[in-house]
Amino acid sequence: MAMEDPDRKTEVVLLACGSFNPITNMHLRLFELAKDYLHETGKYKVIKGIISPVGDAYKKKGLISANHRVTMAKLATKNSDWVEVDDWESCQSEWLETLKVLRYHHQKLLSADVTNSLQHTVPITKLGRKRKQEQNSHEPVKKKNQSPVVKSVPQVKLLCGSDMLESFGVPNLWKLEDITEIVEKHGLVCISRAGNNVQKFIYESDILWRHKNNIHLVEEWITNDISSTKIRRALRRGQSIRYLVPDVVRAYIEKNRLYSPESEDRNAGVVLAPFQKHASDPKSSQALSN
Ligand SMILES: Nc1ncnc2c1ncn2[C@@H]1O[C@H](COP(=O)(O)OP(=O)(O)OP(=O)(O)O)[C@@H](O)[C@H]1O
Ligand SMILES: NC(=O)c1ccc[n+]([C@@H]2O[C@H](COP(=O)(O)O)[C@@H](O)[C@H]2O)c1
Numbered sequence: 178m179a180m181e182d183p184d185r186k187t188e189v190v191l192l193a194c195g196s197f198n199p200i201t202n203m204h205l206r207l208f209e210l211a212k213d214y215l216h217e218t219g220k221y222k223v224i225k226g227i228i229s230p231v232g233d234a235y236k237k238k239g240l241i242s243a244n245h246r247v248t249m250a251k252l253a254t255k256n257s258d259w260v261e262v263d264d265w266e267s268c269q270s271e272w273l274e275t276l277k278v279l280r281y282h283h284q285k286l287l288s289a290d291v292t293n294s295l296q297h298t299v300p301i302t303k304l305g306r307k308r309k310q311e312q313n314s315h316e317p318v319k320k321k322n323q324s325p326v327v328k329s330v331p332q333v334k335l336l337c338g339s340d341m342l343e344s345f346g347v348p349n350l351w352k353l354e355d356i357t358e359i360v361e362k363h364g365l366v367c368i369s370r371a372g373n374n375v376q377k378f379i380y381e382s383d384i385l386w387r388h389k390n391n392i393h394l395v396e397e398w399i400t401n402d403i404s405s406t407k408i409r410r411a412l413r414r415g416q417s418i419r420y421l422v423p424d425v426v427r428a429y430i431e432k433n434r435l436y437s438p439e440s441e442d443r444n445a446g447v448v449l450a451p452f453q454k455h456a457s458d459p460k461s462s463q464a465l466s467n
C-alpha cells in the first residue's frame with residue numbers, strides 16, 4: 178500500500194445550512210457520514226463541521242425563532258469535538274443566499290490564515306499569487322527545497338441531503354450563478370439514500386455534470402428517516418421523540434414547550450424569502466433547465 182503524505186491532503190470544512198427546526202440525530206449523522214467518506218478517499222482531511230441555522234427572515238412555515246434553534250443546535254453539538262454551531266447567518270436581519278454563507282465562512286478562514294502566515298513570516302506576495310491561481314481550490318502548496326510547507330486555506334464544502342441538491346431544480350428557488358459558484362469554487366457533499374435519483378439529477382443538468390468531480394455523493398447505508406417535520410408532528414400529537422433527537426434537545430423543547438399547532442402556523446401563507454427575492458429575476462426562473 179502506498180504511503181499517504183499527510184501534508185498533501187486538502188483540508189475541508191463542512192458547512193450545513195438549513196432550518197434545524199429542530200436539530201435531529203440525523204443532522205448530526207450527516208457530518209459523521211461525510212467525514213468518513215472524505216477520509217476514505219485519502220485526499221481530504223476534515224478539520225471542522227459548522228451548522229448554520231437559517232435566520233427567521235427565511236419565512237418557512239412553522240419556523241420557530243432562530244434563538245431557540247441555535248440554542249438547540251449548540252446543546253446537540255456540545256459533546257462533539259469537531260462540529261460547531263455558527264449563528265452569524267441567523268443573526269442577519271435579511272435572509273441570505275447559501276452562497277453568501279459559504280463565502281463568509283471561507284473568507285473568515287482566509288483572514289485567519291493570513292494572520293497565521295504573517296506570524297510565520299511567509300511573504301504575502303507569494304500567498305497573493307497563490308490565491309489568484311487557485312481561487313478556492315487549495316491543494317497544499319509545497320515549495321521546492323523549502324520547509325516548512327506553506328499550508329493553504331481549507332475548502333469550505335456545502336454539506337446537504339439529496340432533497341437540498343434536488344431543490345436546485347425548483348423554479349425561482351436558486352440562481353444559476355449561485356449554483357455554479359457553489360459547485361465550482363466550493364464543492365458539495367450530498368448524503369443520499371440508497372436507490373434515489375441524485376445521480377440522474379446530476380446527469381440531467383449540464384452544470385452539475387460539468388462539476389461532478391466536486392460533488393461528492395455519499396450513500397447512507399444505515400438508513401435513517403428522521404426529519405424535523407416528523408419530530409414536530411410527533412410533538413404536536415404528544416408523542417415521544419426520545420432517541421430521535423439528543424436528550425438535551427428533547428429536554429429543552431419540553432421545558433420551553435416549543436412546538437405546537439400554533440407554532441406550526443407561523444409564516445402560514447407567507448412567501449418563502451428566496452421566492453420573494455428571486456421570483457422577478459429571469460436568471461433564477463429555470464436555473465437547471467438543462
Ligand atoms: N434523513 C436525512 N437524510 C439526508 N439528509 C438529511 C436528512 N434530514 C435532513 N437532511 C439534510 O439536512 C439539512 C438541513 O435540513 P433541514 O433543516 O431542512 O432538516 P429536515 O429534517 O429536512 O427538516 P424539514 O423536515 O423541516 O424539512 C439539509 O441539507 C437536508 O437535506
Ligand atoms: N438560493 C439559495 O441560496 C437558497 C434557496 C433555498 C434554500 N436555501 C437554503 O437551503 C436551506 C434549506 O433549508 P430547509 O430545507 O429547511 O428549507 C436553508 O439554509 C436555506 O437558506 C438557499
Ligand SMILES: [Zn+2]
Nearest residue numbers: 195196340404
Ligand atoms: Zn428539509
